[in-house]
Amino acid sequence: MTATTTNTADPRQRPASSASKLTSGQLPRFIEPAILVGTAVVVALVLFAVTQTLNIGVWLFFTAILYLIAIAVASAIVESRRKATDRVIRGLVTSAFVLAVIPLVSTLFTVVAQGISVVNWDFITKVGGSQFNPDTLEVVYVPGALQAVVGTLIITGLATLISVPIGILTAIYLTEYAQPTNPLRRAITFFVDVMTGIPSIVAGLFAFSLFSLIFGPGSFSGISAAVALSVLMIPIVVRSTEEMLRLVPMELREASYALGVPRSTTIIKIVLRTAVSGIVTGVVLAIARIVGETAPIFIAASFTDALNTNPTSGPMQTLAVMAYTNYSFPTTDISASQSQAWGAAFLLVVLVVIFNLIARIVATAFAPKTR
Known part of the structure; x- marks a missing residue:
């Protein structure tokens, strides 16, 4: 008998030519x-x-x-x-x-x-503007932005109180109650999309016209500006809340319904609690979006150098309007007016950064995994 031997090559050993084809420089x-x-x-x-x-x-x-x-x-x-x-x-x-x-x-x-060179403690805590000096009988320009800081917080707070309930309830209806083929749902979705792209100056004209028809011509007030900002804020809140509610797993709702929990209780106890992190983040970002608006506030609330804490009567000042008016309509002391404008812009940027930090903190604190 003759033994036959077969040479089997190691599969891990490949010729150099084939290896070069599989690799490159x-x-x-x-x-x-x-x-x-x-x-x-x-x-x-x-x-x-x-x-x-x-x-x-x-x-x-x-x-x-x-x-x-x-x-x-x-x-x-x-x-x-x-x-x-x-x-x-x-x-x-x-x-x-x-x-x-x-x-x-x-x-x-x-x-x-x-x-940063303009902003200091006196700038934030004092009312600025043109003031009459009885000692020298001259009109002097006093630096200060207290009236703008207070007006910004009041108008933004009122706009938030108007927009957040309307936006969240609208998103709950679109997500939890309305069927996809519901004509009302389609109409609401269409108008929300239209309001998302509406120019801000149109919102200001709408609020000014509405309050002029109700209270008479020239009805400048903080609440009028808040209504104008709410027109811009509502679609943002609706869209962000709607997306957050859609991210809640349907299994959580079904488990709640299987235990006999009513739909309203399920939405409050299960759906909203699960999505609260994203909802709060969307609301805060919507606030940061409207806090820097100038045109609607300029039209609806006008501007003033006086401190006005009553949002239902008289013009009010905001940081955005203060920056615009001081730069576009300077006083005789042009450098002082421009410094006021830069100081107001810097405070506005700081305020937006604070709102964004709050959104991050809230999103982390109210996240389901964190709780």
Whole structure:
């Protein structure tokens, strides 16, 4: 008998040629920043040599274009076409992000740099504006924003009291009670979508016209401005609350119904408690959205340098309107008026940041997992 032997190759051992087909080269990690720095230097030198100046916008634009071309060519040569496409798309996404962030950072930096030198304790706690000095018989401009801070808090608070109950109850009806084919549900959804895109100045004209018809011409008041802001705030509250209620699992409702719990109790005890974190976050973000409105408040509540704590009578001042009026209609002391405008803008930014921080804290504190 002759023994036959079969040579079985180890499947883990592949020929070098087949292994090279399955792998490709890899650019080093530092290649992207190196190419970016190199293209930035080259573009800067070329622009300076051609124009004798360096325009930041033009420099950034041509740097981004040259970087994308360079990284695509390098990746296509060393790696593969798919990897080159991935790097180009990632570069485009990063460029779009930087393009969106630059105006935001620039605006925030300008407001902070101009306003932080104006804002102090006296600026926040004193009423500012043009005041008559009986000693010198002159009209002097006194810095202060107390009337604007108080007006902002009053008008925003009233708008919140009007909008939140209406918005939450409307979202509960759309989510828990109305059927998808209900004509009323479709009509409400349509009007909510329309109100979401309504210009803010239209809301101000609506509130001013409504109060003028009821109380007579020239009925400027804080409650009128609050009604105008509520027109802008209600659709935001409705949409955010509706989405949060839809995220509550249907199994929780069915389990409650199986135990014989009425629908109203189920909504209050189960659905709203589960979605309270997202609802509160949406409400706070809606407040942050309307607190900086200028046109509707300017039309419905006008503006004044006096401190008015009565929202039912007389003009009221807000931080947004104060910044607009001091910059657009300065007094004889133009620099003082512009300083007041920057100070009001800085306080408004601080107020919006505080509202967003409150939203984050509330979302964490009322989250179901946290509780």
